[in-house]
Amino acid sequence: MNPKEQVEQDLRAWADERKVDKRRDDLIIQALDAGVTINRIHVLTGISRGTIYRTIAASGFRRS
Numbered sequence: 001m002n003p004k005e006q007v008e009q010d011l012r013a014w015a016d017e018r019k020v021d022k023r024r025d026d027l028i029i030q031a032l033d034a035g036v037t038i039n040r041i042h043v044l045t046g047i048s049r050g051t052i053y054r055t056i057a058a059s060g061f062r063r064s
Helices: 003-033 038-045 049-059
Strands: none
Touching: 003 038, 003 049, 038 049
8 A cells, every 4th residue: 555545544544533423422412411410421431521521511512
């Protein structure tokens, strides 16, 4: 594989990883909306509470 092909492959892999992050964020917000606590999300997923709080802040989520 030449360097250009390698970089293009790396870019595609990175883009796929970003899709995973988006899915993770969507699931965190869905869980919160369904009443799952931040601690429970952390325990179930291993996602740090800091990441969960940043996801909440970025989404603008407000619990009803």
